[in-house]
Structure formats: structure tokens, C-alpha cells
Amino acid sequence: MVIKLSELINKKLNDILALPDFEYVKLNFSKISDLGANNLYFADSGYNFVFSSAELKLIFFKTANVSITNKKTQSIFVDKYLLILSRTSEQKHNRYTIELFEVKENNNYDLELIKTESNLNFNETISNATNNLKNNESMQDIEISIIVDMIRRYLELNLIKNIIHSSSFSNDSLIILDGQIQPYYDFEKQIILDIFAKTNNFVGVSKKTQFNKLLSQSGYYDLNMNSSALNNAYLSSVRSVIAKLHDLSKHNFRIDFNEKLNVLQLLKTLHNSIDNYFIGYPYGLILADNIAKVSEQEKRLINMIIYLNCSDKEHFFNLMNQTNAHDIIDTINNKNKKY
Numbered sequence: 001m002v003i004k005l006s007e008l009i010n011k012k013l014n015d016i017l018a019l020p021d022f023e024y025v026k027l028n029f030s031k032i033s034d035l036g037a038n039n040l041y042f043a044d045s046g047y048n049f050v051f052s053s054a055e056l057k058l059i060f061f062k063t064a065n066v067s068i069t070n071k072k073t074q075s076i077f078v079d080k081y082l083l084i085l086s087r088t089s090e091q092k093h094n095r096y097t098i099e100l101f102e103v104k105e106n107n108n109y110d111l112e113l114i115k116t117e118s119n120l121n122f123n124e125t126i127s128n129a130t131n132n133l134k135n136n137e138s139m140q141d142i143e144i145s146i147i148v149d150m151i152r153r154y155l156e157l158n159l160i161k162n163i164i165h166s167s168s169f170s171n172d173s174l175i176i177l178d179g180q181i182q183p184y185y186d187f188e189k190q191i192i193l194d195i196f197a198k199t200n201n202f203v204g205v206s207k208k209t210q211f212n213k214l215l216s217q218s219g220y221y222d223l224n225m226n227s228s229a230l231n232n233a234y235l236s237s238v239r240s241v242i243a244k245l246h247d248l249s250k251h252n253f254r255i256d257f258n259e260k261l262n263v264l265q266l267l268k269t270l271h272n273s274i275d276n277y278f279i280g281y282p283y284g285l286i287l288a289d290n291i292a293k294v295s296e297q298e299k300r301l302i303n304m305i306i307y308l309n310c311s312d313k314e315h316f317f318n319l320m321n322q323t324n325a326h327d328i329i330d331t332i333n334n335k336n337k338k339y
Contacts, residue, residue, distance in 0.1 A: 039067075039069045039168075039170065039172055039173040039174070040067070040068045040069070040173070040174050040175075040176060040269070040282075040284055041065060041066070041067050041068075041163050041169070041173060041174070041175045041176065042064075042065070042066040042067075042068065042176050042178075042282065042284030042285050042287065042288040043063070043064065043065050043066075043156065043159050043160060043163065043175060043176070043177045043178065043288060044063070044064050044156075044177070044178040044179075044285065044288035044289050044291075044292040045061060045062065045063045045064070045152050045155055045156050045159070045178075045292050046061070046062050046064075046289070046292035046293045046294050047059055047060060047061045047062070047083075047148065047152060047294055048060055048294035048295075048296075048298070048299050049299075050082075050299055050302050050303060050306075051303060054087075055086065055087050056084070056085070056086050056087075057083075057084070057085040057086075057096075057144065058082060058083070058084055058085075058302070058306075059082070059083040059085070059148055059151075060080070060081075060082055060083075060103075060294050060298065060299065060302060061080065061081040061082070061083060061151065061152065061155055061294070062078055062079070062080050062081075062291075062292045062293070062294055063078070063079045063081075063155050063156065063159045063292060064076070064077070064078050064288045064289075064291040064292040065077040065078075065159060065162075065163055065288070066284050066287050066288045066291065067168065068283075068284045073287070074168075075168075076287075076291060078291060078292075079102065079155075079159070080102070080103035080105075081100060081101060081102055081103060081116070081151075081155060082100075082101045082103055082111070082113060082302075083098070083099070083100050083101075083147075083148070083151050084098075084099045084100075084101070085097070085098060085144065085147065086099075095143070096143065096144075096147070098122060098147060099115065100115070100116045100151060101113035101114060101115055101116060102114040102116050110305060110309055111302070111305060120150055120151075120154060120187050122146065122147055122150060150185055150187070153184075153185065153188055154187070154191075156177060156179070157188060157191045157192065157195070158191075160175055160177065160195055160202060161191070161194070161195060163175055164195065164198050164199055165198075169199075171199075171201075173199075173201055174201045174202075174203060174266075174269060175199075175201060175202045175203065176203050176204075176205060176270070176282060176284065176285060177202070177203065177204045177205070178204075178205060178207075178285050178288060178289060179204055179205075179206055180204045180206045180240075180254060180256045181202065181203070181204035181238060181256040181257070182204075182234065182235060182238045182240060182256050183233035183234065183235055183238075184233060185233060186233050188233060189233045189235060192235060192238075193235070196237065196258055200258040200260045200261055201258075201261070202257070202258065203255060203256065203257045203261075203266060203270075204254075204255070204256035204257070205253050205254070205255055205270070205281075205282065205285060206253060206254040206255075206256070207251070207253060207281075208254075215242075215244040215252060217244070217247050218243075218244050218245055218246050218247050218249070218271060218280075219243070219244060220241045220242060220243035220244070220255070220263070220267055221241060221242055222239070222240070222241050223240040223241055223242055223254065236259075237258060237259050237260075238256055238257070238258065238259070239256070239257055239258070239259040239261075239263070240254060240255065240256050241254070241255050241263065241267075242254055242255075243255050243267055243270075244280065245267070245270055245271050245274055245280045245281070245282075246271070246274050246279050246280035248279050248280070249274075249279050249280020249281070250280070251280055251281065253280075253281070255267070255270070270282055
């Protein structure tokens with residue numbers, strides 16, 4: 001039997017539209033109208049591996065806080081951190097020693113570091129994850145990815161707490177984080193509850209959603225949470241909706257927020273903060289994302305600082321070469337790609 005590709009795709013699309021989830025959207029959709037913006041704080045984080053050998057890994061993090069009032073940027077704050085993962089043969093289970101430092105820049109071609117105590121329970125989370133390893137995953141890869149993700153979330157939530165305690169934050173302020181605020185790790189739950197104890201004006205905007213049916217106009221519907229996917233950290237006080245923030249947008253976003261917030265008031269505020277650069281997405285998050293990115297230039301600068309101040313340059317150079325080998329292969333593969 002011969003079938004045309006166009007007919008096959010049309011059939012698949014019709015089958016998808018007949019799924020119960022799509023009927024749920026039709027029944028629960030609400031339109032967004034326009035309204036003036038509040039005093040907005042946009043928050044995001046980024047990171048990059050400075051270098052990564054089997055024994056020593058350095059990951060550089062940045063958090064960005066962009067304050068915008070009446071569509072005008074008021075302030076931009078950036079904090080920098082260095083995560084060091086080191087390993088010795090004496091350590092049990094060959095696990096990494098985890099050290100987090102706040103970076104204070106110095107003009108003497110060096111970085112001043114202040115050790116930060118995160119009190120995160122990495123071992124329990126890693127143990128739970130490694131019990132479900134996939135065929136193409138190693139325990140080391142899982143361990144590193146979990147540590148980095150937990151640190152990233154910890155730094156983002158600490159940034160939110162700092163914004164709340166700043167003198168400029170008021171009752172009509174709204175904090176918008178790039179990413180969901182529904183907890184995934186146990187430690188997030190208590191931090192978010194502490195934030196909610198101070199203010200309800202905290203929102204998460206996720207670019208990735210599991211449900212990608214593009215809405216025909218700006219509006220929203222409540223996310224129908226699958227109870228089997230909920231974990232111990234789940235907060236019932238966090239409400240999640242799927243929203244399209246502009247009629248011309250080609251993207252839906254997941255919006256997480258405290259259930260005490262008025263959803264229409266919230267989405268009207270986000271609706272008014274969009275920009276034509278990425279229509280339907282809050283401009284402040286674009287700016288915060290760009291500022292929080294750790295560039296290759298910053299990565300090379302930190303490598304150079306370490307090299308210039310390293311007492312054993314030969315050993316450090318050998319560690320660097322382990323990282324460079326991966327970079328070289330990646331570069332070759334990218335150049336040889338055929339489209």
C-alpha cells in the first residue's frame with residue numbers, strides 16, 4: 001500500500017487533535033486582556049564548565065537580576081560563583097568533594113573566593129537517580145549533572161530571597177524567574193515555602209512544556225497535573241498554567257505561581273512585558289538570560305588566570321588537555337555535519 005507523506009501527516013495531526021488533552025484545552029481556555037505593568041524583577045542563571053578532567057572539575061555560574069519599571073530598565077545585578085568538584089582515591093565510592101565559592105573579582109589577575117555553605121543533600125538525590133540508570137548513562141555522568149542542576153537551582157532561589165530582602169522590593173513588585181518554581185528536589189520545597197512566607201509575588205516562566213498545542217490566541221488553561229508524576233517535593237500551593245502571551249506568538253509557556261495570586265492579573269502583567277524581539281516572551285527574561293550566560297571568552301579568561309597563578313603549570317596543562325580533547329572532537333563533528 002502506497003500512501004502520500006502529506007496524507008500520513010494530516011492523519012497523524014487529526015489523531016492528535018482528537019486526544020483528550022486537546023478537548024481539555026478547549027473547555028478550560030481563558031483569554032488574556034491587556035493591563036499596565038508592575039515593578040518587575042527578572043531572574044535567571046547560567047553556567048559553563050571551565051575545565052573538566054576525571055579528578056577535577058570547575059564550573060562557573062552567574063545569576064542575573066534585571067529590574068524593570070514601566071518598561072524601563074532600572075538596575076542590573078550579576079553575581080558569580082565557582083563550583084569545584086574534586087576527587088581522591090581515599091574517598092568512599094569514588095565520590096566528588098563539592099565546594100561552592102562566591103567570586104569576588106580582583107584587579108591583580110586573580111579571583112578572590114568566599115566559600116558558600118549550601119547544606120544540600122547531594123548523596124541521597126544521587127543515590128535515588130543512579131538506581132534508575134539508562135543503558136547509555138554512567139553513574140559519574142548522573143552524579144555531575146545532578147550536582148550542577150541542584151547548585152543552579154540553589155543559586156536561583158537564593159537570588160530570589162535576596163531580591164525580596166532588598167530595599168526596592170515592595171508589595172506591588174513581581175519576581176519572574178526563568179524556569180518552573182514547582183519543586184523537584186527536596187531542598188527547594190523549604191526555600192520556596194520561605195519565599196511564600198515573605199511574598200506571594202513570585203512567578204516561574206518555563207520555555208519547555210510537555211504539551212505543545214499552539215493556542216489560537218493569547219490566553220491560558222490550567223495544567224492538568226498527572227498524579228503519578230508527582231514527587232515528595234510537590235507543592236499543592238503552586239498553580240501551573242499553560243499560556244500564550246501574545247496573539248502572534250508561536251510559543252506556549254508554562255507559568256508557575258502561588259495559588260493566592262490572581263491568575264488574570266498576573267498574566268496581564270506578563271502580557272504587557274513582551275517585546276517584538278521574541279514576541280510573546282517577557283523582554284526582561286531575554287535580557288536576564290543574555291546577561292547570565294557564561295561565554296567562552298569568560299571561560300578562557302578564568303583558565304588563563306588559573307594558569308598564570310598555578311605553581312604546577314605542567315600538571316594543570318595536562319588537565320586542560322583532557323578537556324580540550326573533547327572540545328576538539330566536538331568542533332570536528334560540528335564542522336562535518338551534513339544537512
